[in-house]
Amino acid sequence: MSKKHTLIDLNPPKHAIASAISSRYDNKPDALLEILHDIQHEMGYIPEAALPVLAKALNISRAEVHGVVSFYHEFRRKPAGRHVVKMCRAEACQSMGSNELAAAAEKTLKIRFGETTSDGSITLEAVYCLGLCATSPSLLVDERPMGRMTAEKFQALAAELAS
Amino acid sequence: MIKVYVPKDSAARAVGSDAVADAIEAEAKAQNIAITLIRNGSRGMMWLEPLVEVETPEGRLAYGPVSASDVKALFQSKFLDDGKHPLALGLTEELAYLKNQERLTFARCGITDPLSISDYVAHGGFAGLKKALVKTGAEIVAEVTASGLRGRGGAGFPTGIKWKTVCDLKASQKYVCCNADEGDSGTFADRMVMEGDPFMLVEGMTIAGIAGGATQGFIYIRSEYPDAINVMKDAIRIATKAAWLGHNIQGTEHSFSLEVRRGAGAYICGEETSMLESLEGKRGMVRAKPPIPAIQGLFGKPTIINNVLSFAAVPYIMAEGGAAYKNYGMGRSHGTLPFQLAGNIKHGGLVEKAFGITLGQLINDFGGGTHSGRPLRAVQVGGPLGSYLPASQLNLPMDYESFAANGAMVGHGGVVVFDDTVDMAAQARFAMEFCAIESCGKCTPCRIGSIRGVEVIDRIVAGVERDKNLVLLDDLCQTMVDGSLCAMGGLTPMPVQSAVKHFPEDFDRPAEMVAAE
Numbered sequence: 190m191s192k193k194h195t196l197i198d199l200n201p202p203k204h205a206i207a208s209a210i211s212s213r214y215d216n217k218p219d220a221l222l223e224i225l226h227d228i229q230h231e232m233g234y235i236p237e238a239a240l241p242v243l244a245k246a247l248n249i250s251r252a253e254v255h256g257v258v259s260f261y262h263e264f265r266r267k268p269a270g271r272h273v274v275k276m277c278r279a280e281a282c283q284s285m286g287s288n289e290l291a292a293a294a295e296k297t298l299k300i301r302f303g304e305t306t307s308d309g310s311i312t313l314e315a316v317y318c319l320g321l322c323a324t325s326p327s328l329l330v331d332e333r334p335m336g337r338m339t340a341e342k343f344q345a346l347a348a349e350l351a352s
Numbered sequence: 353m354i355k356v357y358v359p360k361d362s363a364a365r366a367v368g369s370d371a372v373a374d375a376i377e378a379e380a381k382a383q384n385i386a387i388t389l390i391r392n393g394s395r396g397m398m399w400l401e402p403l404v405e406v407e408t409p410e411g412r413l414a415y416g417p418v419s420a421s422d423v424k425a426l427f428q429s430k431f432l433d434d435g436k437h438p439l440a441l442g443l444t445e446e447l448a449y450l451k452n453q454e455r456l457t458f459a460r461c462g463i464t465d466p467l468s469i470s471d472y473v474a475h476g477g478f479a480g481l482k483k484a485l486v487k488t489g490a491e492i493v494a495e496v497t498a499s500g501l502r503g504r505g506g507a508g509f510p511t512g513i514k515w516k517t518v519c520d521l522k523a524s525q526k527y528v529c530c531n532a533d534e535g536d537s538g539t540f541a542d543r544m545v546m547e548g549d550p551f552m553l554v555e556g557m558t559i560a561g562i563a564g565g566a567t568q569g570f571i572y573i574r575s576e577y578p579d580a581i582n583v584m585k586d587a588i589r590i591a592t593k594a595a596w597l598g599h600n601i602q603g604t605e606h607s608f609s610l611e612v613r614r615g616a617g618a619y620i621c622g623e624e625t626s627m628l629e630s631l632e633g634k635r636g637m638v639r640a641k642p643p644i645p646a647i648q649g650l651f652g653k654p655t656i657i658n659n660v661l662s663f664a665a666v667p668y669i670m671a672e673g674g675a676a677y678k679n680y681g682m683g684r685s686h687g688t689l690p691f692q693l694a695g696n697i698k699h700g701g702l703v704e705k706a707f708g709i710t711l712g713q714l715i716n717d718f719g720g721g722t723h724s725g726r727p728l729r730a731v732q733v734g735g736p737l738g739s740y741l742p743a744s745q746l747n748l749p750m751d752y753e754s755f756a757a758n759g760a761m762v763g764h765g766g767v768v769v770f771d772d773t774v775d776m777a778a779q780a781r782f783a784m785e786f787c788a789i790e791s792c793g794k795c796t797p798c799r800i801g802s803i804r805g806v807e808v809i810d811r812i813v814a815g816v817e818r819d820k821n822l823v824l825l826d827d828l829c830q831t832m833v834d835g836s837l838c839a840m841g842g843l844t845p846m847p848v849q850s851a852v853k854h855f856p857e858d859f860d861r862p863a864e865m866v867a868a869e
Binding site: 217218219220221222223225226247253256257260261262263264275277279280281282283284285316317318319320321322323324325327329332333334335336337 | 362363365366367398399401534535536537538539540542543575576577578579580613614615616617618619630631632633634635636651692693694695696697700701723732736766768769770771774779782786789790792
């Protein structure tokens, strides 16, 4: 999500978004993961400012919210690039050369897993299985699945996503 | 109007089925041909995806693998009328891969429109639930027990016993939870059910609800499955509207509602107690057992927890009777298992067969050997916590007991094939590394042992006091087995020790070879 530079900030503050999403789930503490998913979907990450808001709304401690956010690999603590590429690093993909593909992807994007390209276009993340194990190696671009990935196809994909 | 089927299964989408569907619609429009395009589930022949099917009076004609650039030529060869195009495969039902299967759970997947209730009912859907609606909980439990169904998530615990425990308890609220956190690499049967035949899962869970006296169910789906999440949510909405879910199902006194909850990238949440914690909005920390979840599960209430495939087997069992299901299989492994052929395999996909088929039959007869064409060296069965088996063990029958007797497990039926380029020391190291990444951290042998395991394997491979370190690795593995609450720490030694046992040469390479790499 690119940052807009305007004189007046029209975006509602982060804590207001968090609070609105929480009330969507009736502030039920068992819905914390769902709430965090929605926050990340809308903002691209879980901002620190959301934590105390959620703790208050769900009537749990801030430590508990922090504990959940930090436990799950899916939740991001800092903003992501415009596109998120989740590359499978598990065994079925390994059997079809995903380790070599992963190294090539890092080289193409000039970043390591967990990082975002300098132009802010792509965040590269490791996942363990996408259920696309008969068409490996596989990855997910935002929510689009892609199989039979190669280093060459990845280069083309990276160029497409950066444009 | 001619019906054309193009799968929307994410494995088909991953190889371009969306573009194929768009191209077919555009070309049909341009040529003024009226077609109905249906986005079905996958037939499970992944090497043929995108698999396009055309309905004819003789049956469906299959074409595959089709790419968007083939579509014009398909229309030129009049593929809607006859199967003369080079991509034509003949009638889908006559393809040996499908014909030689015993599809009970996957009888409908790829045939129907996944979100059409009328399609579902026309193909036998809700027949099991209709019977269940007029039975008592105990009668349903008896039928499931008679089927011999065992938990398809991997542990193989008898489903009937689990359900009976919940059925017999008195409680103000009970729950049904579906574990759809299919995290094992090489498995995708749950995903295919949810994307391709979602009402079957709705039906199976509703039957479980009636059996156990539960009125609320949750489906915990991993966030790595965005398509499955969307389809299941739609299916629940549609089924509720059609009174197959919600209050007074089909006018009876039974009520059952369902909700989808998303996981968040934690493999450990496939462990049932960890999943319960996650469903309660907490860190996915494993709980000590007892109490078992059937007695104190979600929010401390009696809870039926099963895998997608266990619930999905139930509609057939209710419709056809437990005895019909039990007729399949061998020994104490009754019924069928949807096996998933994955990794370096020529004909990867879903093969539903009765227990008892050998690993070699699956890999060679169905799978056609390796994708690379190189010799097969190792097979990992049952996910990242399953053993690595050498080519010499391909004669093992797929059956819970036979595998256990050979230090392996059937698990969720995932079969991952590796060719002779695989480095088994690297695979053993990865097993420990994966455990370190995914451990919930509750048990020290799992949390710390896995990190030490990576280090010990590194020393073995580097040739540092190799014999002593191999003994140390064995000792560490034993500590993990003995000192972990759940399968994460308890089974990680399986891939590690099986790799050492069957492929010792990979752990004993000359030091200069290691240094040269």
